[in-house]
Amino acid sequence: AQxxxxxxxxxxxQEAETVTLSCTYDTSENNYYLFWYxxxxxxxxxxxxxxxxxxxxxxxxxxxxxxxxxxxxxxxLKISDSQLGDTAMYFCAFIDAGNNRKLIWGLxxxxxxxx
Amino acid sequence: xxxxxxxxxxxxxxxxxxxxxxxxxxMNHNSMYWYRQDPGMGLRLIYYSxxxxxxxxxxxxxGYNVSRLNKREFSLRLESAAPSQTSVYFCASSQYRTSxxxxxxxxxxxxxxxx
Numbered sequence: 317a318q319x320x321x322x323x324x325x326x327x328x329x330q331e332a333e334t335v336t337l338s339c340t341y342d343t344s345e346n347n348y349y350l351f352w353y354x355x356x357x358x359x360x361x362x363x364x365x366x367x368x369x370x371x372x373x374x375x376x377x378x379x380x381x382x383x384x385x386x387x388x389x390x391x392x393l394k395i396s397d398s399q400l401g402d403t404a405m406y407f408c409a410f411i412d413a414g415n416n417r418k419l420i421w422g423l424x425x426x427x428x429x430x431x
Numbered sequence: 432x433x434x435x436x437x438x439x440x441x442x443x444x445x446x447x448x449x450x451x452x453x454x455x456x457x458m459n460h461n462s463m464y465w466y467r468q469d470p471g472m473g474l475r476l477i478y479y480s481x482x483x484x485x486x487x488x489x490x491x492x493x494g495y496n497v498s499r500l501n502k503r504e505f506s507l508r509l510e511s512a513a514p515s516q517t518s519v520y521f522c523a524s525s526q527y528r529t530s531x532x533x534x535x536x537x538x539x540x541x542x543x544x545x546x
Contacts, residue, residue, distance in 0.1 A: 349533045361521065361537035407473065411533050418489070419535060423473040 318343045320410050322422035329398045330430050336383075337393045337425045339408030346370075347413040350384070350391045355424075356404040364406070367391065369413075398429045433457055437522050437538035444512040444545045452507040452541050454522030462525045463505035464489075464535060465497060467518040474521065480505055512545045519543070 319342045329335035341350070352364040367375045367384050374382050379396045395402055408422040435456045444450055456463065465477040466489075476489030480499040494516060496508045505524075509516055519542050523535040 351534055359519065359540045359542075361523075361540075363534050363536070366534055413533060418476055418479070419474075421473045423471065 318345075318410060318412065318420050320408050320420050320422040322406075322408055322425050324425045325423070326426045326428075328428040328430055329395075331398055331400060333398055334394060334396045335398055335427065337395075337406050337408075337427065339391045339393070339422055341389050341391065341408070341410045341420075343389070343410065343412065345412050345414065349411050349413060350382075351409045351411070351419070352380070352382070352391075352393045353407045353409060354402075354404045355407065356401075361407075365393065395427075400429050400431060403427060403429045435522055435524055435536055435538035437520075437541050439541060440539065442541060442543050444509075444543065446513060446545060448512050449508065449510050450512065450543075451509075452520055452522075452543075453504070454506065454538055455504045456522075456524040456536070457503065458524060458526075458536065459502070460524035460526050460536075461502070463499065464523040464525075465495075465505070465507045466521045466523065467491065467516075468521060468540075469518050477507065477520075509543075512543075514545045517543060517545045 321340045348369045350367045354362045354364045365377045381394045383392045405424045407424045410420045438453045461482045464479040466474045475491050478497040480486045483502045498506045519540050521540050522538040525535045
């Protein structure tokens with residue numbers, strides 16, 4: 317079965333510092349996509365970043381970047397220059413591109429950015 | 432372009448009552464999804480519709496029914512609400528089988544309380 321594991325239920329970081337959130341996944345497929353979603357207190361689910369498994373280059377979106385280690389099945393999210401607005405739940409998710417009806421979700425990491 | 436909209440935002444039901452949660456998307460997406468989110472459980476898929484005219488069960492379909500009314504709209508019905516269905520419900524949509532759009536876009540959620 318395909319699974320996604322986020323081993324850090326809660327984390328905190330000081331404003332302007334860098335934090336890394338961990339995610340590991342398990343699959344026997346080769347063609348898949350990985351995502352990080354953010355859920356602030358407003359409850360809205362927001363896509364932060366996407367990584368295609370066939371791309372070796374790590375995805376970046378402004379202050380957000382990933383460290384994608386395909387062999388290790390690891391997909392961590394790095395947030396640089398943390399801002400108060402980054403306070404949120406962060407969810408890692410996986411989708412099999414051959415069967416892309418269902419996202420497989422981790423249980424989330426609650427990130428608090430402290431002033 | 433409103434993205435994914437859901438109504439209502441909040442609802443309180445008594446045990447045994449019925450209600451329908453409405454979802455609509457204006458992104459011309461093929462696939463639509465209903466999730467529930469409970470503390471410590473992440474997001475769990477209730478039902479999904481890969482394309483207009485089709486629906487399939489997800490992880491937790493018991494107690495729910497869905498209707499894909501047309502390409503834009505996907506409703507979730509609780510026929511006889513139970514306290515175990517107290518949750519936050521999210522609708523999402525995605526474009527099936529395109530090279531870059533496997534990610535799902537979410538509505539703002541409905542907080543449902545069953546007493």
